[in-house]
Amino acid sequence: MITPLRGRRRRSQWTQRLGFALLTLSAIITTIPIVMIIFVILQRGLAAITPEFLFAFPTDGLKAGGIFPAILGTVYLTLLMTLAVAPLGIAAGVYLAHYAPATPVTRWIRVAILNLAGIPSVVYGLFGLAFFVIFMQFGTSILAGALTLAIMTLPVVITTTEEALRSVPNSFHVVSVSLGGTDWQSVRRLLLPQGLPGILTGVILGLERAAGETAPILFTAAAVYLPRLPTSPLDPTMALPYHLYVVSTQVPGMPPGIQFGTAAVLLILVLAMNLIATIIRSRARARRMW
Amino acid sequence: MTRRHGERLATLLIRVAGVSAIAILLTIFAFLVLEGTPTLGEVPLGDLIGARWYPIEDYYGLVPLVLGSLIVTLGATLIAVPLGVTTAVFIAEVAPRSVREVLKPFIEILAGLPSVMLGFLGIVILAPELYSRLNLATGLTAFTGALLLGWIAIPTIVSVAEDALDAVPRAYREGALALGATRWQTIWRVTLPAARGGVLTAVMLGIGRAFGETMAVMMVTGNAAVIPRGLGALFAPARTMTATIAAEMGEVASGSTHYHVLFLVGILLFVISLAVNLVGASVVFRARTRAERILS
Numbered sequence: 001m002i003t004p005l006r007g008r009r010r011r012s013q014w015t016q017r018l019g020f021a022l023l024t025l026s027a028i029i030t031t032i033p034i035v036m037i038i039f040v041i042l043q044r045g046l047a048a049i050t051p052e053f054l055f056a057f058p059t060d061g062l063k064a065g066g067i068f069p070a071i072l073g074t075v076y077l078t079l080l081m082t083l084a085v086a087p088l089g090i091a092a093g094v095y096l097a098h099y100a101p102a103t104p105v106t107r108w109i110r111v112a113i114l115n116l117a118g119i120p121s122v123v124y125g126l127f128g129l130a131f132f133v134i135f136m137q138f139g140t141s142i143l144a145g146a147l148t149l150a151i152m153t154l155p156v157v158i159t160t161t162e163e164a165l166r167s168v169p170n171s172f173h174v175v176s177v178s179l180g181g182t183d184w185q186s187v188r189r190l191l192l193p194q195g196l197p198g199i200l201t202g203v204i205l206g207l208e209r210a211a212g213e214t215a216p217i218l219f220t221a222a223a224v225y226l227p228r229l230p231t232s233p234l235d236p237t238m239a240l241p242y243h244l245y246v247v248s249t250q251v252p253g254m255p256p257g258i259q260f261g262t263a264a265v266l267l268i269l270v271l272a273m274n275l276i277a278t279i280i281r282s283r284a285r286a287r288r289m290w
Numbered sequence: 291m292t293r294r295h296g297e298r299l300a301t302l303l304i305r306v307a308g309v310s311a312i313a314i315l316l317t318i319f320a321f322l323v324l325e326g327t328p329t330l331g332e333v334p335l336g337d338l339i340g341a342r343w344y345p346i347e348d349y350y351g352l353v354p355l356v357l358g359s360l361i362v363t364l365g366a367t368l369i370a371v372p373l374g375v376t377t378a379v380f381i382a383e384v385a386p387r388s389v390r391e392v393l394k395p396f397i398e399i400l401a402g403l404p405s406v407m408l409g410f411l412g413i414v415i416l417a418p419e420l421y422s423r424l425n426l427a428t429g430l431t432a433f434t435g436a437l438l439l440g441w442i443a444i445p446t447i448v449s450v451a452e453d454a455l456d457a458v459p460r461a462y463r464e465g466a467l468a469l470g471a472t473r474w475q476t477i478w479r480v481t482l483p484a485a486r487g488g489v490l491t492a493v494m495l496g497i498g499r500a501f502g503e504t505m506a507v508m509m510v511t512g513n514a515a516v517i518p519r520g521l522g523a524l525f526a527p528a529r530t531m532t533a534t535i536a537a538e539m540g541e542v543a544s545g546s547t548h549y550h551v552l553f554l555v556g557i558l559l560f561v562i563s564l565a566v567n568l569v570g571a572s573v574v575f576r577a578r579t580r581a582e583r584i585l586s
Contacts, residue, residue, distance in 0.1 A: 016474035023384050026376035027393065030448070033441055034400045037411060088307050095308030099301070105309070111571065112311040118495070118567035119318070119560060120502025122532045126539070126556040130321040134544060151314060158311065184297040205402075212404025215504040215532075219539050241406045241505075248410040249509055259414070263407050274402050278395065 038267065045264025048257040054265070062225060062251055067262055069229055073142070073237035074269075077221060078211050080146035080233065085153050086203055092154075093161025093199070098173075098187055117155035121215040124152045128220035143233040145221020152216055153206035160205065164198020165191050197284030201277045208273040212266065214241040224250070240266050322560055326553035333547060338554075343515035343529075345538065345548045354515040355555065358432070358528040361518045362507060365436025366443055366500040371493055373440070374447030378492070381448070382455035383477050394452075401445035409509030412438045417510055424525065430512035432528035438510055439500040447496035454488020455481060487573050494570030498563050508533035531555050 056066030100106040128148030138144040168191055176186035192199075214222075222242040230237045244262045247254050329338070333350050340351030381393050416437065417429030458481050466476040482489065512527025515534070535552050542549045 012472050012475065016472045019474045019477075020384055023376050023380040026373055027380040027385070030373050030377045030441075030444055031393065031396060034396060037403065037408070038399075040411065040415065041407070088310060091304045091307030092310055095304045099304060100308060109308060109311050111568075112315040114571055115564055115567050116311060116315055118498050118502070118563045120504065120532055120563055122504040122535050123318075123322070123502070123556050123559050123563075126325075126535065126553060127318045127321055129539065129544075130325045130553070131317070135321070151318075154311070154314070182297060184300055188300075208402050212402070212406070214404070214406045215536055218536055241404050244404075244410055245406050245505060245509070248413055256414070259410065263410055266404060266407060270402055270404065271399065274399055 038271075041260060041263050041267050044256070045260035045262075045267070048261030049264060053261055057227075058225065062247055063254060063258065067240070067243060067258075067265065069226060070238040070240045070243035070262070071265065072229060073222075074211055074240040076142050076230065076233075076237060077146050077149060077217065077239055078207050080142060081149040081153065081210050082203065082207060084147055084150035085157055085206060088150075089154050089157025089203075089206075090161050090199055092158045093165060093202075094187060094191070096158065096162045097165035098183075098191065113155045113158055116151075117159075119152075121152060121213055122218075124148055124216045125218050125220060127151070128216060133220055139234060140219070140221060140223070140236045141234045142221055142230055142237050145217040145237070145239075146233075148216045148220045149210040149213065152213065153210050156206045156209065157202050160202025161195070161199045164195035164202065167198065168194045197280050201281050204273050204277040204280070208270055208277070211273070212241050212270055214239075214245055217242060240269070319560065322553055322557045326550060326557045329547070329550040329554045332550060338551075341517050343534070345551070348547070350547075350551045352531075352551075352555065352558070354517050355529060355531045355534050356558070357518050358511070358515065359501060359530040359532070361523060361528055362432050362435045362439060362511060362530055363497060363501045365433060365524055366439035367493075367497050369436060369440030370443040370447055370496050370500065374444045374492070374496060375451055375489060377444070378448045378451035378455060378489075379477060379482070382452045383473070383481060394449075397445050397448050400441065401449070405442060405503055405506040406509070408438050408442065409506035412506060412510035426525055428512055428527060430510055430527055431525050432511055432518070433524045435507045435511035435528070435530075436524070438506045439503055442503055442506060443496035443500040446499045447492045450492035450495055451485070451489045454485040454492065457488065458484045490573045491570045494566055494573070498566040498570070501566065502532060502559065502563055504532040504536050508536050513537060531559055535559075 053066045054071065055068050057068060059065035096106070096109065100109070125148065128144055128151075132138045132144035132147050133140055136144075138147075172190045172194065173186045176190055177183075181189070217239055221237055222239050223236040224238075224246050226236065226238055240262065244259070244266060247259050247262055329350075333348075337350055338352055340349065341353050342349040342351045343354050377397075381390055385393065412434060413430075417434050419429070420426060420431070420434055421429030462480050462484055463476050466480040467473070471479065507530050511529065511533065513529045513533055514527035515529040516523075516526070518524075518526070518528060535555055538548070539552050542552065
């Protein structure tokens with residue numbers, strides 16, 4: 001009676017060992033390419049990053065010189081995008097976390113946000129072209145590109161803001177109201193300051209995503225090459241991710257140094273933003289009052 | 291007095307912002323429809339469901355593009371779903387705390403990598419590698435795209451599935467273990483079934499992510515608008531709906547037939563992603579109410 005049971009037990013132990021080994025293997029297969037991507041790009045790209053590469057204009061049909069206009073263009077695009085998306089996204093997050101009644105409308109808002117998050121980035125590009133470039137007559141410009149990116153990142157900012165505000169204990173609000181504070185006062189003096197690190201994390205994650213996106217700016221803002229820096233939001237601009245696309249597909253005989261250098265600058269930008277978001281999050285967690 | 295006015299104004303603005311998501315979604319759809327539907331008056335329906343996409347000679351058959359998107363997405367799904375779900379199980383159920391703390395941010399980094407960068411590496415490293423290893427006519431194939439897309443979809447699947455597994459109450463696992471189940475049996479018979487809804491959502495969102503991806507796919511699939519025949523098509527060039535828009539919209543006169551057709555492709559993309567998302571979301575809602583019923 002006892003032996004078969006023990007045999008069964010031993011067999012299931014073996015199954016478990018084998019199963020765990022397979023799960024570990026799968027996790028390794030998933031992660032190895034990430035390590036390789038970062039390693040290859042930094043290894044081959046860092047050598048190309050010189051002060052000239054960062055601060056000079058491209059020359060010789062993009063095959064020599066630097067990528068300064070592309071870097072600056074991405075900075076312009078993401079800054080302007082942040083100006084547009086932060087107020088709207090944070091306000092919408094506050095609404096969902098604090099004001100939204102449990103009605104069908106609120107449910108529809110959530111469904112809409114979910115769907116906005118799922119729309120392919122190139123469709124945002126189409127919308128940006130039809131709405132901002134043509135209908136609003138912004139032309140192919142930083143403004144049109146930044147607003148397209150803003151709409152694309154809106155769901156990220158709304159969702160993270162709502163989550164950040166929801167994690168603030170309700171008792172804060174209750175105390176504020178019991179002391180005679182209005183709804184708005186408790187939002188402004190308690191909820192927002194307490195939720196700020198989470199909100200910032202969300203905005204930075206949105207920035208990170210926007211800085212790397214190409215499809216939304218393809219027909220709304222990006223130019224292959226411009227001899228001068230943009231002087232107004234209504235000018236078109238070069239941009240880092242688009243530049244990487246151009247130098248890796250559109251120009252034959254491109255030196256690998258330029259390609260990997262551009263990729264490395266983009267990677268460092270993205271990793272830096274990721275790191276900042278992580279630091280803000282972990283410092284806020286350590287300092288939290290609740 | 292002014293103070294109360296200021297407060298009212300702030301509250302009003304917040305309410306308006308709250309509803310903005312709906313307004314924006316509707317505006318996007320409206321403008322796609324506005325620019326896309328003129329196609330129906332310009333190109334006969336029979337041509338649109340034709341097998342030939344060759345805009346220069348006014349052939350606007352959408353079938354190769356739709357099938358191109360399908361085959362690349364299918365390939366990506368076959369790669370990303372098993373790897374993503376098992377990695378999520380590993381992170382949530384098996385990995386020691388220290389490994390978990392490293393793996394999670396790592397996969398988040400993957401989620402943040404620009405797709406154009408993955409496309410670039412696909413061109414300079416992956417495609418030549420596949421070309422010589424698999425003895426193909428070209429390295430730029432649907433399979434190359436599917437591989438890249440697989441890794442683009444993995445972070446979505448891992449993080450959503452891991453959240454779902456995390457949300458399974460401890461008591462479920464403890465109950466199974468107390469009854470003598472091994473950890474392995476607990477994972478397969480208790481934890482995963484309990485998190486089924488969330489895992490399905492993860493899969494749907496991953497598929498949506500792969501389906502809508504543009505740059506990486508455009509750069510590595512070779513962009514031949516042909517109708518895939520059989521499994522061999524996976525190792526031949528293909529062209530997706532997203533890549534077609536991205537590659538051609540820049541060179542099209544606004545208001546032309548070609549322009550309108552590309553917007554029609556955009557409408558298709560919009561509607562399909564909407565459907566995928568709604569299915570994913572409804573699974574979550576249903577799973578949640580079910581869990582609430584069981585737990586109450």
